[in-house]
Amino acid sequence: xxxxxxxxxxxxxxxxxxxxxxxxxxxxxxxxxxxxxxxxxxxxxxxxxxxxxxxxxxxxxxxxxxxxxxxxxxxxxxxxxxxxxxxxxxxxxxxxxxxxxxxxxxxxxxxxxxxxxxxxxxxxxxxxxxxxxxxxxxxxxxxxxxxxxxxxxxxxxxxxxxxxxxxxxxxxxxxxxxxxxxxxxxxxxxxxxxxxxxxxxxxxxxxxxxxxxxxxxxxxxxxxxxxxxxxxxxxxxxxxxxxxxxxxxxxxxxxxxxxxxxxxxxxxxxxxxxxxxxxxxxxxxxxxxxxxxxxxxxxxxxxxxxxxxxxxxxxxxxxxxxxxxxxxxxxxxxxxxxxxxxxxxxxxxxxxxxx
Amino acid sequence: xxxxxxxxxxxxxxxxxxxxxxxxxxxxxxxxxxxxxxxxxxxxxxxxxxxxxxxxxxxxxxxxxxxxxxxxxxxxxxxxxxxxxxxxxxxxxxxxxxxxxxxxxxxxxxxxxxxxxxxxxxxxxxxxxxxxxxxxxxxxxxxxxxxxxxxxxxxxxxxxxxxxxxxxxxxxxxxxxxxxxxxxxxxxxxxxxxxxxxxxxxxxxxxxxxxxxxxxxxxxxxxxxxxxxxxxxxxxxxxxxxxxxxxxxxxxxxxxxxxxxxxxxxxxxxxxxxxxxxxxxxxxxxxxxxxxxxxxxxxxxxxxxxxxxxxxxxxxxxxxxxxxxxxxxxxxxxxxxxxxxxxxxxxxxxxxxxx
DNA sequence: TTGTATGCGTTATCAC
DNA sequence: GTGATAACGCATACAA
Numbered sequence: 070x071x072x073x074x075x076x077x078x079x080x081x082x083x084x085x086x087x088x089x090x091x092x093x094x095x096x097x098x099x100x101x102x103x104x105x106x107x108x109x110x111x112x113x114x115x116x117x118x119x120x121x122x123x124x125x126x127x128x129x130x131x132x133x134x135x136x137x138x139x140x141x142x143x144x145x146x147x148x149x150x151x152x153x154x155x156x157x158x159x160x161x162x163x164x165x166x167x168x169x170x171x172x173x174x175x176x177x178x179x180x181x182x183x184x185x186x187x188x189x190x191x192x193x194x195x196x197x198x199x200x201x202x203x204x205x206x207x208x209x210x211x212x213x214x215x216x217x218x219x220x221x222x223x224x225x226x227x228x229x230x231x232x233x234x235x236x237x238x239x240x241x242x243x244x245x246x247x248x249x250x251x252x253x254x255x256x257x258x259x260x261x262x263x264x265x266x267x268x269x270x271x272x273x274x275x276x277x278x279x280x281x282x283x284x285x286x287x288x289x290x291x292x293x294x295x296x297x298x299x300x301x302x303x304x305x306x307x308x309x310x311x312x313x314x315x316x317x318x319x320x321x322x323x324x325x326x327x328x329x330x331x332x333x334x335x336x337x338x339x340x341x342x343x344x345x346x347x348x349x350x351x352x353x354x355x356x357x358x359x360x361x362x363x364x365x366x367x368x369x370x371x372x373x374x375x376x377x378x379x380x381x382x383x384x385x386x387x388x389x390x391x392x393x394x395x396x397x398x399x400x401x402x403x404x405x406x407x408x409x410x411x412x413x414x415x416x417x418x419x420x421x422x423x424x
Numbered sequence: 425x426x427x428x429x430x431x432x433x434x435x436x437x438x439x440x441x442x443x444x445x446x447x448x449x450x451x452x453x454x455x456x457x458x459x460x461x462x463x464x465x466x467x468x469x470x471x472x473x474x475x476x477x478x479x480x481x482x483x484x485x486x487x488x489x490x491x492x493x494x495x496x497x498x499x500x501x502x503x504x505x506x507x508x509x510x511x512x513x514x515x516x517x518x519x520x521x522x523x524x525x526x527x528x529x530x531x532x533x534x535x536x537x538x539x540x541x542x543x544x545x546x547x548x549x550x551x552x553x554x555x556x557x558x559x560x561x562x563x564x565x566x567x568x569x570x571x572x573x574x575x576x577x578x579x580x581x582x583x584x585x586x587x588x589x590x591x592x593x594x595x596x597x598x599x600x601x602x603x604x605x606x607x608x609x610x611x612x613x614x615x616x617x618x619x620x621x622x623x624x625x626x627x628x629x630x631x632x633x634x635x636x637x638x639x640x641x642x643x644x645x646x647x648x649x650x651x652x653x654x655x656x657x658x659x660x661x662x663x664x665x666x667x668x669x670x671x672x673x674x675x676x677x678x679x680x681x682x683x684x685x686x687x688x689x690x691x692x693x694x695x696x697x698x699x700x701x702x703x704x705x706x707x708x709x710x711x712x713x714x715x716x717x718x719x720x721x722x723x724x725x726x727x728x729x730x731x732x733x734x735x736x737x738x739x740x741x742x743x744x745x746x747x748x749x750x751x752x753x754x755x756x757x758x759x760x761x762x763x764x765x766x767x768x769x770x771x772x773x774x775x776x777x778x779x
Numbered sequence: 780t781t782g783t784a785t786g787c788g789t790t791a792t793c794a795c
Numbered sequence: 796g797t798g799a800t801a802a803c804g805c806a807t808a809c810a811a
Contacts, residue, residue, distance in 0.1 A: 441797065483803070
């Protein structure tokens with residue numbers, strides 16, 4: 070019985086035309102209060118709910134925003150989603166989740182997203198390769214926001230974090246604790262963030278006039294097992310590092326695991342700092358000192374930005390105009406500062422609550 | 425440019441009718457291979473993507489499933505979602521997330537979900553009050569699956585866990601460790617699961633011929649602060665319990681916090697067991713012994729069940745028939761066993777990895 | 780203020 | 796095998 074009653078039924082029952090029903094549905098001003106009341110009553114009586122699909126098809130607003138993610142099973146997504154959900158739950162929009170992994174053709178997936186007006190806009194979280202196509206769409210005036218720690222799209226509104234300075238802070242902290250042989254476990258070269266974090270590492274060492282030792286720089290894949298492997302390599306050195314800065318928390322986890330398996334004490338024998346501050350990092354043993362990416366806030370600000378873009382669309386003319394002068398004025402960019410969260414693994418003791 | 429080119433354009437370019445284009449789009453058999461190839465080529469050339477909204481509006485399949493949740497910000501949701509995502513990513517369906525909190529009228533939200541065919545089915549996760557309306561819809565033949573630990577809907581397909589026996593196992597474990605004064609921190613009375621877990625507690629004590637001590641039974645609200653408060657009450661007793669079984673991990677966290685704040689050692693001074701096994705429970709100090717609800721698996725099986733319901737709809741006649749004889753044959757129910765995860769807080773020592 | 784008519788882009792039902 | 800054409804349910808420009 071759900072969608073059985075249509076606007077036509079209401080119109081008939083109320084003795085008016087479909088157009089008038091549509092008007093009260095959309096709260097148009099130009100309708101007699103008396104008529105409005107009568108129609109509204111019928112609507113309530115019948116429990117009539119407008120067919121969303123037909124509404125959109127006819128050119129109405131959909132109140133859907135699409136959230137495009139690489140993979141829902143990636144842990145960091147959840148923190149972002151928390152922030153997004155917080156805002157969405159207090160708006161009258163709903164979320165459509167798309168993942169781009171299982172479709173061979175990314176553009177097709179994204180096109181389907183925008184099929185007519187089903188979604189009013191897209192929040193793309195760590196979109197990877199798709200970012201180029203998204204930029205094109207953003208350029209055409211589609212409301213799109215990219216949350217990414219891998220790179221900074223030039224033509225699409227962007228929310229991200231400052232990897233380089235966060236990285237620098239982490240290594241500076243180790244330097245301040247007296248370490249001189251500091252290793253770095255890099256992320257994959259294909260990600261811009263790997264490079265940025267590596268740069269931050271170099272920056273800090275340069276400040277301290279310490280030259281890079283290639284043997285102290287290993288490449289992982291951001292996942293825990295690669296941290297384990299790199300730990301093996303680093304701790305097997307004739308002159309092993311006294312501190313390690315891992316490019317991701319997961320790789321740091323792998324490092325911890327190796328240390329535990331081989332009786333290496335953290336931070337006593339070797340200090341350790343990670344990057345991301347995912348949820349579990351407060352609960353590892355020892356608790357992980359790490360660079361916090363404010364994923365929750367990024368989610369919040371990302372979706373807020375998107376909603377504002379939807380509500381206040383930039384006219385094609387204005388966009389055209391802006392492109393010729395100052396592109397940054399029309400392409401919002403929000404870069405969050407990262408924050409070093411000092412726990413136990415770096416050797417700077419502090420009280421840490423159990424939870 | 426996104427959805428600009430329509431089926432009409434393709435038809436014109438290929439020199440055929442819209443109907444034929446639609447046929448190749450939907451892989452209908454009755455179309456000349458040569459024609460098919462020609463049309464397909466135009467489609468590819470133009471990068472034509474069918475308008476999803478129009479497709480649905482015209483009666484086509486949508487490939488969307490709705491996931492209805494109380495609040496996206498509730499931590500347990502994520503584990504369920506992991507399972508759901510795992511399956512969804514390997515299907516050709518997409519997920520629409522609805523939360524029922526922010527709309528006053530639940531039925532309206534749900535009706536919008538089913539607006540025509542936008543979503544082919546609904547997975548309702550901990551739907552709370554809405555379950556009644558969902559049952560009505562399921563009764564009408566809509567593909568609906570309810571994942572719930574609060575109660576067992578009678579007329580809708582259901583996936584859940586066996587609270588009572590899980591609870592019994594936990595308390596039995598404490599009894600086996602020699603405890604006789606075992607307290608219980610209940611969940612709110614309005615949830616069926618609170619009652620079921622309490623029943624399991626009673627079962628185990630009855631088995632051991634231990635009579636209930638009302639002072640050892642406290643009511644919380646499933647959240648951490650209430651666990652803190654109850655800890656205060658329980659540990660302030662003249663003859664405090666030697667073990668505590670909390671109805672949720674979060675309440676157990678509150679208990680741990682209180683213990684830490686007041687120098688009470690767990691499990692040395694008092695043993696503790698929780699319920700849920702949310703992610704952080706492996707990382708508390710001490711690591712929490714708890715009853716694991718297989719949320720991930722529940723998500724998996726729930727969405728699998730839903731998809732199968734969508735792909736193999738039960739005809740109204742068959743449903744009518746079944747209702748008269750054996751309702752359970754037509755209403756699938758999957759009840760997962762819970763599992764006691766023994767860590768440190770119960771006092772039965774075991775090696776626990778760092779991660 | 781209200782009604783009429785048309786369009787949205789696709790699928791489905793007929794004919795041919 | 797293929798082509799008209801009528802739905803689908805609503806919004807909207809235009810007419811009254």
